Amino acid sequence: MVVLIIGMLICVGLAVAVVAVVAVPARREGRELLTPQGEEIVAIVKEKTESTLDKTGEAISTAKDKVSDTVSNPFSDNADDTPRHRAS
DSSP, X not given: OHHHHHHXXXXXXXXXXXXXXXXHHHHHTTOOSSXXXXXXXHHHHHHHHHHHHHHHHHHHHHHHHHHHHHHHOTTSSSTTXXXXXXXX
Protein backbone atom coordinates (compact mmCIF):
# COMPACT_ATOMS: atom_id res chain seq x y z
CA MET A 1 0.00 0.00 0.00
CA VAL A 2 2.83 2.37 0.85
CA VAL A 3 4.48 1.62 -2.50
CA LEU A 4 1.25 2.51 -4.28
CA ILE A 5 0.95 5.83 -2.45
CA ILE A 6 4.58 6.70 -3.14
CA GLY A 7 4.08 5.83 -6.82
CA MET A 8 1.02 8.05 -7.02
CA LEU A 9 2.91 10.93 -5.39
CA ILE A 10 5.73 10.52 -7.90
CA CYS A 11 3.20 10.65 -10.77
CA VAL A 12 1.63 13.81 -9.38
CA GLY A 13 5.08 15.35 -8.98
CA LEU A 14 5.94 14.55 -12.58
CA ALA A 15 2.65 16.05 -13.77
CA VAL A 16 3.33 19.27 -11.86
CA ALA A 17 6.84 19.40 -13.34
CA VAL A 18 5.50 19.01 -16.88
CA VAL A 19 2.97 21.80 -16.33
CA ALA A 20 5.70 24.02 -14.89
CA VAL A 21 8.00 23.37 -17.86
CA VAL A 22 5.31 23.88 -20.53
CA ALA A 23 2.60 26.19 -19.25
CA VAL A 24 4.47 28.68 -17.09
CA PRO A 25 6.89 29.91 -19.80
CA ALA A 26 4.07 30.09 -22.35
CA ARG A 27 1.98 32.14 -19.95
CA ARG A 28 4.88 34.52 -19.30
CA GLU A 29 5.22 35.10 -23.02
CA GLY A 30 1.58 36.17 -23.10
CA ARG A 31 0.19 33.16 -24.90
CA GLU A 32 -3.18 31.82 -23.84
CA LEU A 33 -3.31 28.36 -22.35
CA LEU A 34 -6.35 27.27 -24.35
CA THR A 35 -7.06 27.77 -28.02
CA PRO A 36 -10.32 29.46 -29.01
CA GLN A 37 -11.73 25.99 -29.72
CA GLY A 38 -10.70 24.88 -26.21
CA GLU A 39 -12.43 27.93 -24.72
CA GLU A 40 -15.63 26.99 -26.60
CA ILE A 41 -15.47 23.44 -25.26
CA VAL A 42 -15.03 24.70 -21.71
CA ALA A 43 -18.02 27.04 -22.14
CA ILE A 44 -20.19 24.18 -23.48
CA VAL A 45 -19.22 21.94 -20.55
CA LYS A 46 -20.08 24.70 -18.07
CA GLU A 47 -23.49 25.22 -19.69
CA LYS A 48 -24.28 21.49 -19.66
CA THR A 49 -23.20 21.22 -16.03
CA GLU A 50 -25.44 24.10 -15.01
CA SER A 51 -28.43 22.70 -16.91
CA THR A 52 -27.88 19.26 -15.38
CA LEU A 53 -27.79 20.75 -11.89
CA ASP A 54 -30.98 22.67 -12.61
CA LYS A 55 -32.74 19.51 -13.80
CA THR A 56 -31.58 17.25 -10.96
CA GLY A 57 -31.56 19.77 -8.14
CA GLU A 58 -35.16 19.10 -7.12
CA ALA A 59 -34.70 15.33 -7.26
CA ILE A 60 -31.60 15.53 -5.10
CA SER A 61 -33.29 17.71 -2.47
CA THR A 62 -36.33 15.39 -2.40
CA ALA A 63 -34.13 12.32 -1.91
CA LYS A 64 -32.17 14.13 0.80
CA ASP A 65 -35.39 15.00 2.64
CA LYS A 66 -36.61 11.39 2.46
CA VAL A 67 -33.31 10.05 3.78
CA SER A 68 -33.10 12.60 6.58
CA ASP A 69 -36.69 11.80 7.64
CA THR A 70 -35.89 8.08 7.75
CA VAL A 71 -32.63 8.52 9.60
CA SER A 72 -33.90 11.07 12.11
CA ASN A 73 -36.96 9.01 13.08
CA PRO A 74 -36.42 5.34 12.13
CA PHE A 75 -38.89 3.97 14.72
CA SER A 76 -41.77 6.35 14.08
CA ASP A 77 -44.39 3.62 13.40
CA ASN A 78 -43.95 1.37 16.43
CA ALA A 79 -41.75 3.27 18.83
CA ASP A 80 -42.99 1.33 21.92
CA ASP A 81 -42.75 -2.15 20.33
CA THR A 82 -39.27 -1.80 18.92
CA PRO A 83 -36.45 -2.79 21.27
CA ARG A 84 -33.66 -0.28 21.62
CA HIS A 85 -30.10 -1.41 21.97
CA ARG A 86 -27.50 0.45 23.91
CA ALA A 87 -23.92 0.51 22.80
CA SER A 88 -21.63 -1.13 25.32
